[in-house]
Amino acid sequence: MAPKYPTAADIHTLFTYLSTGQGDKFWARVSPNVDWLVPGSNAASGHYHTLADWMAGAAGALNRAFPEPLKLVVTNVVGGGEQEWAVAELSADSTCKNGLPYHQRYAWVCRFDDKGIIVQVRAYLDTELVQQALEQNS
Numbered sequence: 001m002a003p004k005y006p007t008a009a010d011i012h013t014l015f016t017y018l019s020t021g022q023g024d025k026f027w028a029r030v031s032p033n034v035d036w037l038v039p040g041s042n043a044a045s046g047h048y049h050t051l052a053d054w055m056a057g058a059a060g061a062l063n064r065a066f067p068e069p070l071k072l073v074v075t076n077v078v079g080g081g082e083q084e085w086a087v088a089e090l091s092a093d094s095t096c097k098n099g100l101p102y103h104q105r106y107a108w109v110c111r112f113d114d115k116g117i118i119v120q121v122r123a124y125l126d127t128e129l130v131q132q133a134l135e136q137n138s
Contacts, residue, residue: 004114008080011110014026015074018074032052034120036054037123039124044057045058065136065137087110091103096133
């Protein structure tokens with residue numbers, strides 16, 4: 001019997017699109033009504049109720065600190081298959097516009113629906129590094 005949700009291997013492939021310039025293939029698998037939480041207290045933190053809000057808020061704020069979009073590299077995936085929840089560990093190694101090194105690690109806790117669409121995300125990361133990037137590159 002096929003698993004109800006994407007397998008860890010499927011999820012790894014999906015997240016790989018974020019590092020290969022094929023982000024549109026990843027974002028096509030995120031619900032427009034995704035519930036996205038970025039805990040913390042900086043300009044990128046918040047509880048977003050649509051993908052458009054997250055793109056304008058958290059992603060938009062952070063992307064302004066870099067000369068080009070961040071490439072997120074998937075380093076590990078846990079879960080999936082018979083579980084609706086999975087964790088994707090990601091890394092980003094870049095440099096901000098002002099020269100600040102940005103070596104970030106993420107854990108995106110994602111819930112998939114039975115069509116393989118991401119409907120909920122809790123994104124954990126080094127919020128102090130985000131704050132530095134935002135303050136020094138605004």
